[in-house]
Amino acid sequence: MQFVAIDFSVNGKPVSVKAEADTPLLWVLREDLALTGTKFGCGIAACGACSVHVDGQLTRSCSVPVGEIAGKAVTTIEGLKDAEGTLHAVQQAWIDVQVPQCGYCQSGQIMAAVALIARTGTPSDAQIDEAMTNICRCGTYPRIRTAILAATGQAARATAEPVQGEA
Amino acid sequence: MADNPNPNLDDTQAAPAEAPAKRKGIKRRLFLVGSALVVGGGAFGVYWSDSSARARARELTTGEGEHNFLSWMKIAEDDTVTLYSPHIDFGQGTHTALGQMLADELDADWDKVTVEQAPSDVAFSNTALVQGFLGDMTGYPGVINALPAAVMGILARQQKVQITGGSSAVRFTGQSGMRVIGAAVRAALIAEAADRLGVPAGELTTADSKVTHAASGRSLRYGELAAGAAQRSLSGDPVLKQRSEWKLINKPVIRRDIPAKVDGSAVYGIDFTLPEMRVATIAAAPVRGGKLESVEEAPALAVAGVEKVVKLDDAVIVVAKGYWQALKGLNALSPKFTDGGNGAMSTASIYAAQDKLREGGKPDNEAGAGDVDAAFKAAADGVISADYRVPFLHHAMMEPFALTARFKDGTLEMWGGLQDPIGARDRAAKAAGLDMEKVVFHPMIMGGGFGRRFPPMTEIIDQVALLAKEVPYPVKLIWSREEEVRHGTYRPQSSGRLSATLANGRIAAWRSDYVQGDNAEGEVGFIYDVPATSRRHFAYRSNQNDGPWRSVNSTQHGFYNESFIDELAHAAGEDPFEFRRKHLPEGSRHRKVLETVAQRAGWGTPLPEGVGRGIAIVESFGTIVAEVIEATVKDDGSPKVLKAYAVVDCGTTVNPLNAEAQIMGGIIMGLSSAIGEAITLDKGAVVESNFTDYHLLKLADAPPLIDVHFIESDATMGGIGEPGLPPASPALANALFAATGKRIRTLPLLQQAKA
Numbered sequence: 001m002q003f004v005a006i007d008f009s010v011n012g013k014p015v016s017v018k019a020e021a022d023t024p025l026l027w028v029l030r031e032d033l034a035l036t037g038t039k040f041g042c043g044i045a046a047c048g049a050c051s052v053h054v055d056g057q058l059t060r061s062c063s064v065p066v067g068e069i070a071g072k073a074v075t076t077i078e079g080l081k082d083a084e085g086t087l088h089a090v091q092q093a094w095i096d097v098q099v100p101q102c103g104y105c106q107s108g109q110i111m112a113a114v115a116l117i118a119r120t121g122t123p124s125d126a127q128i129d130e131a132m133t134n135i136c137r138c139g140t141y142p143r144i145r146t147a148i149l150a151a152t153g154q155a156a157r158a159t160a161e162p163v164q165g166e167a
Numbered sequence: 168m169a170d171n172p173n174p175n176l177d178d179t180q181a182a183p184a185e186a187p188a189k190r191k192g193i194k195r196r197l198f199l200v201g202s203a204l205v206v207g208g209g210a211f212g213v214y215w216s217d218s219s220a221r222a223r224a225r226e227l228t229t230g231e232g233e234h235n236f237l238s239w240m241k242i243a244e245d246d247t248v249t250l251y252s253p254h255i256d257f258g259q260g261t262h263t264a265l266g267q268m269l270a271d272e273l274d275a276d277w278d279k280v281t282v283e284q285a286p287s288d289v290a291f292s293n294t295a296l297v298q299g300f301l302g303d304m305t306g307y308p309g310v311i312n313a314l315p316a317a318v319m320g321i322l323a324r325q326q327k328v329q330i331t332g333g334s335s336a337v338r339f340t341g342q343s344g345m346r347v348i349g350a351a352v353r354a355a356l357i358a359e360a361a362d363r364l365g366v367p368a369g370e371l372t373t374a375d376s377k378v379t380h381a382a383s384g385r386s387l388r389y390g391e392l393a394a395g396a397a398q399r400s401l402s403g404d405p406v407l408k409q410r411s412e413w414k415l416i417n418k419p420v421i422r423r424d425i426p427a428k429v430d431g432s433a434v435y436g437i438d439f440t441l442p443e444m445r446v447a448t449i450a451a452a453p454v455r456g457g458k459l460e461s462v463e464e465a466p467a468l469a470v471a472g473v474e475k476v477v478k479l480d481d482a483v484i485v486v487a488k489g490y491w492q493a494l495k496g497l498n499a500l501s502p503k504f505t506d507g508g509n510g511a512m513s514t515a516s517i518y519a520a521q522d523k524l525r526e527g528g529k530p531d532n533e534a535g536a537g538d539v540d541a542a543f544k545a546a547a548d549g550v551i552s553a554d555y556r557v558p559f560l561h562h563a564m565m566e567p568f569a570l571t572a573r574f575k576d577g578t579l580e581m582w583g584g585l586q587d588p589i590g591a592r593d594r595a596a597k598a599a600g601l602d603m604e605k606v607v608f609h610p611m612i613m614g615g616g617f618g619r620r621f622p623p624m625t626e627i628i629d630q631v632a633l634l635a636k637e638v639p640y641p642v643k644l645i646w647s648r649e650e651e652v653r654h655g656t657y658r659p660q661s662s663g664r665l666s667a668t669l670a671n672g673r674i675a676a677w678r679s680d681y682v683q684g685d686n687a688e689g690e691v692g693f694i695y696d697v698p699a700t701s702r703r704h705f706a707y708r709s710n711q712n713d714g715p716w717r718s719v720n721s722t723q724h725g726f727y728n729e730s731f732i733d734e735l736a737h738a739a740g741e742d743p744f745e746f747r748r749k750h751l752p753e754g755s756r757h758r759k760v761l762e763t764v765a766q767r768a769g770w771g772t773p774l775p776e777g778v779g780r781g782i783a784i785v786e787s788f789g790t791i792v793a794e795v796i797e798a799t800v801k802d803d804g805s806p807k808v809l810k811a812y813a814v815v816d817c818g819t820t821v822n823p824l825n826a827e828a829q830i831m832g833g834i835i836m837g838l839s840s841a842i843g844e845a846i847t848l849d850k851g852a853v854v855e856s857n858f859t860d861y862h863l864l865k866l867a868d869a870p871p872l873i874d875v876h877f878i879e880s881d882a883t884m885g886g887i888g889e890p891g892l893p894p895a896s897p898a899l900a901n902a903l904f905a906a907t908g909k910r911i912r913t914l915p916l917l918q919q920a921k922a
């Protein structure tokens with residue numbers, strides 16, 4: 001394999017990387033573009049920690065060669081905030097519901113949830129079950145569900161309300 | 168503090184420490200923590216740091232306009248309070264909880280309090296933890312017995328401790344450390360203000376980082392008082408706040424670490440980079456105990472981007488420009504490894520060896536009360552027995568191991584996430600043949616740990632230390648998921664035969680014969696009121712590394728005990744809840760926890776066809792947890808958990824919002840292990856390789872509703888990170904028995920469903 005120039009866009013900005021075409025997008029994002037919010041978990045698209053959006057489609061970046069990304073638009077966790085730096089509603093819901101524990105899988109979980117909501121509007125429990133296949137070892141699944149419901153204006157399951165301090 | 172009637176936190180009166188240590192027959196070196204001495208005899212009698220440690224702490228942390236107190240905190244002249252935590256926060260919320268405890272006693276403005284990871288320097292060894300581990304020396308009777316043998320072993324081996332484990336941070340470091348420091352510093356701030364204002368200290372109040380004299384309407388900010396207060400002697404036994412005075416403790420405070428974990432900005436060990444850094448990956452001998460025999464380097468060196476192949480005693484490493492190139496290089500190699508004589512080891516051979524050992528009837532340890540043998544002989548209704556088996560379990564922390572190292576000018580510097588930063592330095596120093604002072608470790612946040620990241624079990628420290636000495640640039644060593652799965656420090660594959668006899672509807676005698684590496688007696692209590700009990704440990708070790716896995720021995724023993732008592736209830740023709748209840752002492756915390764979970768779960772109310780309800784109660788890490796699971800079996804034979812209820816008595820919670828998350832997470836990890844997880848061996852090597860064959864629970868199979876309820880009391884604080892896990896697997900197995908009539912005695916359930 002030769003190192004070749006590959007052009008695409010990440011979070012709205014054009015990038016050109018010199019990489020072997022078979023290099024997974026994940027490692028180009030992390031090592032060439034220093035976008036380390038996208039995580040390595042398994043390397044075989046089994047856990048979802050590396051989830052990003054490619055032309056709006058939820059994609060496990062550890063298993064997509066960067067050569068196939070040429071000319072496409074990639075969105076990573078770092079690109080979810082709007083131009084003013086305001087968090088995406090899903091990110092805010094993740095804070096409000098206090099979802100993350102170790103947090104390592106949460107970039108991928110959030111990317112999966114954003115894609116689910118973009119596709120369904122107000123996802124049902126069955127749609128959440130079907131779409132949210134990313135692994136979380138800390139066991140944050142109940143709060144992930146609650147946060148997805150909260151982000152889409154649906155009744156959340158009762159948890160204690162935060163009363164102190166700011167995030 | 169009988170041996171020291173006038174305890175001061177900030178002086179170097181080391182002498183009294185030795186007397187209680189010698190009297191109790193505990194080796195003195197256990198008490199030497201860094202250069203500070205831990206004094207036994209009173210809950211708050213801790214010498215937090217001596218003057219040289221404090222000087223070192225100041226040097227490491229304290230800048231212009233900042234004033235250090237007892238190493239562990241500083242107050243800046245702008246009122247900012249910084250707490251240095253000796254514990255890693257790998258998602259369990261410790262940093263926020265420790266901050267709450269300090270700030271509440273200090274009466275600090277919460278918005279001006281920050282919590283940072285303490286440097287991995289002996290000036291920041293966590294003395295309160297050692298004090299906590301020493302249990303009966305320090306006013307926490309029994310605590311020493313409730314901790315995992317593996318963790319005790321680490322403490323026994325190492326004088327320099329900065330450990331996170333044993334569900335210990337809040338209950339030990341928080342209770343006897345941060346709260347005491349906060350209260351003592353508050354008293355010093357008041358004393359300083361009294362002198363400055365010329366009023367009696369008793370007329371002053373504190374709130375929001377200010378000392379106020381209400382009568383004259385004057386107040387002074389903590390930042391103004393810090394310089395003077397820092398010169399004052401601090402009380403070693405300050406008055407702590409009562410529950411009614413708490414403003415932050417026991418309140419659902421928002422965690423500080425979460426915003427950086429939702430926008431991708433949090434930097435984990437695997438994310439760390441340095442200029443000119445290379446990336447490496449590794450393949451160790453597939454059979455644990457094997458060595459690298461030979462490897463032809465050329466195929467890896469032919470891969471674009473690969474720069475070097477490094478051979479270790481039992482592994483081969485490929486160094487490249489990036490991870491992908493390193494992995495391709497590694498995959499191009501055909502290394503030959505020996506099997507270390509372990510090539511015949513298999514899952515079946517381990518169980519067979521364990522059965523044989525147990526049937527030999529010669530236990531390595533025995534504990535209990537009463538005459539079980541006599542009761543079994545006299546049993547009119549015979550002896551009921553059941554055999555249980557649980558497999559090796561992989562920690563499956565979502566962030567694979569990754570450590571960055573740089574060896575330059577005789578100093579080894581490392582970056583990454585480990586559960587004991589000082590222990591990591593120690594191990595790296597030994598591996599690299601360096602003095603510990605020549606090793607610097609920068610702790611970083613971790614993508615999970617669950618017991619996997621204790622330095623005694625982390626050979627990646629040796630690997631990266633040796634690698635760094637071989638290359639002229641910084642290098643990050645990343646384990647592939649396959650390496651992670653196959654070279655774990657697993658929860659041991661274990662088995663137990665439980666036997667009992669019943670008389671008049673009660674358990675007359677109970678015996679647990681269990682086979683595993685460590686004796687678990689001290690750690691796993693027996694909570695039921697049974698006249699004759701016997702627990703016999705048969706020591707067995709395979710070629711695999713055993714290690715602490717979240718909740719440690721309480722996982723398998725919780726499964727054995729709570730499955731077996733369910734079997735006894737059915738044998739007695741009684742309801743499993745009522746049967747447990749009558750074997751728990753009236754008025755006990757255990758009985759209240761059990762009754763509360765039954766009430767919340769609607770125990771005894773009708774369920775749909777095919778749905779069963781199971782109950783279990785386990786005490787671990789000083790916390791009592793009872794759970795009820797509702798479950799059914801899907802068409803493909805796999806279990807489906809519908810609902811989970813937990814009632815928890817940990818004395819008091821510091822952050823109920825986070826404690827709830829910890830219990831939920833523990834339940835899900837417990838269910839995951841019960842349903843799908845197993846590391847199996849064939850020809851001495853691990854069969855599983857990744858998440859395709861090591862099955863973790865996913866969202867769709869997790870209960871959508873987990874009802875967690877805390878019983879608040881003034882009982883000694885228990886842990887929260889681990890105790891939610893042990894009741895989950897037996898409660899599920901019991902629920903499936905209720906649903907199907909089929910008793911599951913071997914985990915995981917999925918393998919049983921397929922069998």
